[in-house]
Amino acid sequence: MGVLMKALIVIYMFGCATSVAHAISGQAIVYGPPYVPSTCFGSSDKGVMILKAHSNLFVNGSACGTRYRVRCISGTNKAIRDACTGNTVDVMVVDRCETCASNEIKLSQEAFAKIARLALGRVNVEYDLI
Numbered sequence: 001m002g003v004l005m006k007a008l009i010v011i012y013m014f015g016c017a018t019s020v021a022h023a024i025s026g027q028a029i030v031y032g033p034p035y036v037p038s039t040c041f042g043s044s045d046k047g048v049m050i051l052k053a054h055s056n057l058f059v060n061g062s063a064c065g066t067r068y069r070v071r072c073i074s075g076t077n078k079a080i081r082d083a084c085t086g087n088t089v090d091v092m093v094v095d096r097c098e099t100c101a102s103n104e105i106k107l108s109q110e111a112f113a114k115i116a117r118l119a120l121g122r123v124n125v126e127y128d129l130i
Helices: 003-018 055-061 109-115
Strands: 024-031 050-053 067-075 088-096 104-108 122-129
Touching (some): 024 067, 024 109, 050 055, 055 088, 067 109, 088 104, 088 109, 104 109, 109 122
Antiparallel strands (some): 024 122, 050 104, 067 088, 067 122
8 A cells, every 4th residue: 555545544534533523511400391382493393302402502592403412421419320221312402491501401301211210300411413
């Protein structure tokens, strides 16, 4: 293999490695219905696999319709070992969370229940764009 080909392969591999997105860490809080109306979609029902985004993530509505894959990392109380189900959930931004801190998102109760024990109400999560 020529030197030029090896150089191109190295450059390609470096580009792939640096383009991998990093998960956002924070906390997810559960919220219940009604889910309609929403800031993003008004009275249009977007199902139950949804989230409300904190202001920095919502960016004046530009995040509407954005999809994230959310994974529970742990309960907020480290003594609870079985807080997470081990599943991930794909959700869509439908609203802004008025009361969330910059590291918090609100998941519908159906989405929250896929990744964590619903009774906990708050867990540590990572989420990525999908």
